[in-house]
Amino acid sequence: MHRSGTSLLMRYLESFGAIFPPNLLPSAPDNPDGFQESEDFVAINEAILHHFNSPWDGTWPLENNSQSRPTDHLILECKRSLENWISTVKSTNNFLALKDPRLCRTYHIWHQSQPQNSLNHGVAIIRHPFAVVQSIGYRDDMPAAKALLLWLRHNYELCTQAKTANQQWPIIFFESLLNEPNIALKTIKSQLNLEKIKEPPEIRSSRTELPNQLDQVPPELQKIAKDFFNAIKCYKYAQE
Numbered sequence: 425m426h427r428s429g430t431s432l433l434m435r436y437l438e439s440f441g442a443i444f445p446p447n448l449l450p451s452a453p454d455n456p457d458g459f460q461e462s463e464d465f466v467a468i469n470e471a472i473l474h475h476f477n478s479p480w481d482g483t484w485p486l487e488n489n490s491q492s493r494p495t496d497h498l499i500l501e502c503k504r505s506l507e508n509w510i511s512t513v514k515s516t517n518n519f520l521a522l523k524d525p526r527l528c529r530t531y532h533i534w535h536q537s538q539p540q541n542s543l544n545h546g547v548a549i550i551r552h553p554f555a556v557v558q559s560i561g562y563r564d565d566m567p568a569a570k571a572l573l574l575w576l577r578h579n580y581e582l583c584t585q586a587k588t589a590n591q592q593w594p595i596i597f598f599e600s601l602l603n604e605p606n607i608a609l610k611t612i613k614s615q616l617n618l619e620k621i622k623e624p625p626e627i628r629s630s631r632t633e634l635p636n637q638l639d640q641v642p643p644e645l646q647k648i649a650k651d652f653f654n655a656i657k658c659y660k661y662a663q664e
Contacts (some may be wrong), residue, residue, distance in 0.1 A: 425578035425663060426525045427559040428551035432625075433606055434523050436601070437547070439618075439624040442521035445509050454563050457625070461524050463590035468501055469526035471591060472533055482567065483573040486529060486619035488523035494533050509541060519618075528578040531585040545616050546591060552588035552597035553649040554635050569641045572649050579652070 434444070451505040452459070465572065473479065475498060476486040509520060520542070527534070537544060557571040568575075586593045586596035601608045609624065638646055 425528060425551070425575050426558060427556050427563065427583075429526070429549050429601055430523050430525060431455055431458065431460050432597060432598075432601060433547065433549045434521060435625045436605070436612070437521045439620055439622050439623045440612070440618040441518045443513055443518050443549070445520070445522060445643050446512070448568070460521075462522075464505060465522060466524055468498075468505060469530050471501070472498055472530045473526065478529075481564075481574055483570065483577045485577075489621045490531070494536075499533060499537040502534050503539055506534075506537070506542055508537045510539065525578065528582040528585065534587045534588050535585075541588070544591075545569065545592035546586065546589065547596060547612060547616070548586070549596045549598060549601070550579060550653070552584075552634055553653055554638055554646075555598075557638055557641075558635070567640070568638045572638065572641055572645060576652065578650055579656070583656075594661060595656065595659065597657070601625060 426475045434442070435652055438444070438460075444460055444512065445465055448465070449459045451457060457498050462661075470480065472494065473482065474488075475494060476483065478486055531546075553572055553575045556575050557568050558572045559564045560574070561564050592615075596608050596611065604623065609620070612618065613620065618658055
């Protein structure tokens with residue numbers, strides 16, 4: 425989900441030798457260290473969402489729209505992009521790390537089009553829903569109820585996408601990554617069989633108190649989000 429620490433997680437993966445895709449988005453005031461997202465891959469994900477009649481902040485299931493299957497053109501574009509990226513990597517000791525919050529919703533199409541069985545692993549990062557609502561509301565002026573529905577949609581589909589891939593994706597919680605980074609790094613290292621090649625980035629984030637409730641959001645919806653978040657915390661993998 426957007427505003428959940430995906431950029432920070434990518435910078436940690438870089439310390440294990442991750443190679444980012446080309447044409448990265450520039451930094452911004454709300455993310456001064458960069459997004460670690462490729463404009464090329466974001467554009468393809470936007471095209472996929474548009475095909476299903478959904479904007480980036482759509483909160484409804486993609487399969488409920490009129491066009492339930494991706495076009496051959498979209499699948500081919502995904503495959504070509506991955507192939508072009510793979511062809512630029514010279515060393516087999518490194519690995520490629522693709523990040524875009526939209527992948528929570530579009531991964532099944534990338535999975536269909538992957539060349540050389542290239543999408544072998546995934547890492548899920550999840551942040552407390554109320555913190556995400558505050559952050560995305562500040563950045564995008566998004567109403568709190570819509571932001572909470574967006575959090576539910578992305579994280580629900582993240583779990584279902586792991587099933588589509590038939591993989592177990594280790595879950596990293598944003599709060600743990602800030603407060604106990606060594607534990608989070610140990611999880612990544614053990615599950616993905618990686619060796620750290622340089623020191624991870626220094627965390628400059630500060631701890632903040634989570635609100636007990638959200639204004640202008642029905643209590644029932646808040647309870648659903650909190651219960652879902654607590655249920656995810658009971659599992660080590662996104663697939664289970």
